[in-house]
Amino acid sequence: MSSVTPVEMPAVGSATARTSHLYERVKRVIPPAEWGVLANDVEAIQHLKIERNAVILAHNYQTPEIYHCVADIVGDSLTLAREAATTDADVIVLAGVYFMAETAKLLNPQKTVLMPDPEAGCSLADSITPADVRQLRRLHPGLPVIAYVNTSAxxxxEVDVCCTSGNAARVVKSFGLPKVIMLPDQYLAQNVAAETGVEILSWAGQCEVHERFTASDIAELREAHPGITVLVHPECPPEVVRAADFAGSTGAMADYVGVNRPSSVVLLTECSMSDNISVQYPDLEFVRPCNLCPHMKKITVANIRQALEENRHVVEIDPETAARARVSVERMLAL
Known part of the structure; x- marks a missing residue:
């Protein structure tokens, strides 16, 4: 395994002091003592990015020190896919889960894509296999198959096109057909079917973060916080989506907060989402009943630094598989 020379830090002052300008961004959500532990890795990453012409793509569910202090591009899966397709960096570090790193590699076959922890998986991606898709095609010949990006390469x-939660309805409607197959998230499929009027045959997969939210949770929130605005992710069950004020991708939720500026808001999604948006809108009240994604939390500034220093966990995809998978992702981006 190749590696690079460990970064030499400037001798003057401490890393905590030298990164104080970065800490200013997150001081409302990260205690000073915790920053003292994080600062060395944050500073090293900043130097390593320059040395290696590297870019860090971070999903909205990453912790604030990653999202606000080391990432170059942040956003939902669609945003990261779009940006991965256009970056001129030599090295891409994906601060997210493994299917996102695979997508970045599909769109950048000649670049080095690093995954800080290859064990950062996804319950949705793990719920379906290529053999399952082939069986669905045999059972429903002629129906187009749409795969949520939360799937393996x-x-x-094996599918016709990919989608994200942000463009799923557009992808479904693009076929102009009364019936399609969408996999693997059954709740996203049900919510998109309700939005578009298209009959969607789905798979019995679900996100372990979003499936736990209930309509009762929303009723309790409204009782405890009169006037609160409830935003949910479309991976939540349909009854949760119906009870909310707005349902959308993580990017759409962030945009909603920025445009509408609700005085009191709750985001029923992964915990770090509220932390990251609250940094941008300190005048708004964020109520925080949330669920942690154990996979997203496997990514840390320490293993991002290690990935860059050691060229560790390079993402590779079988060329034949990559060629076929790239077509489904590029069709999505073309929409």
Whole structure:
């Protein structure tokens, strides 16, 4: 395994002091003592990015020190896919889960894509296999198959087009057909079917973060916080989406907060989402009943630094699989 020379830090002052300008961004959500632990890695990452011409793509569910202090591009899965397709960096570090790193590699086959922890998986991606997709095609010949990006490259290679939660309805409607197959998230499929009027055959997958929210949770929130605005992710069950004020991707939720500026808001999604948006809108009240994604939390500034220093966990995809999967992702981006 190749590596680079460990970064030499400036001798003057401490890393905590030298990164104080970065800490200013997150001081409302990260205690000073915790920053003292994080600062060395944050500073090293900043130097390593320059040395290696590297870019860090971070999903909205990453912790604030990653999202606000080391990431170059942040956003939902669609945003990261779009940006991965246009970056001129030599190295891409994906601060997210493994299917996102695979997507970045699909769109940048000649670049080095690093995954800080290859064990950062996804319950949705793990719920379906390429053989399952082939069986669905045999059972429903002629129906187009749409794969949520929360799937492996091997599954993407078996489908017609990919989608994200942000563009799923557009992708479904693009076929102009009364019936399609969408996998693997059954709740996203049900919510998109309700939005578009298209009959969607779905798979029995679900996100372990979003499936736990209930309509009762929303009723209790409204009782405890009169006037609160409730935003949910479309991976939540349909009854949760119906009870909310707005449902959308993580990017759409962030945009909603920025445009509408609700005085009191709750985001029923992964915990770090509220932390990251609250940094941008300190005047708004964020109520925080949330669920942690154990996979997203495997990514840390320490293993991002290690990935850059050691060229560790390079993402590789079988060329034939990659060629087929790339088509489904590029069709999505073309929409």
């Amino acid at each position: 091997a599954v993407k290679a």
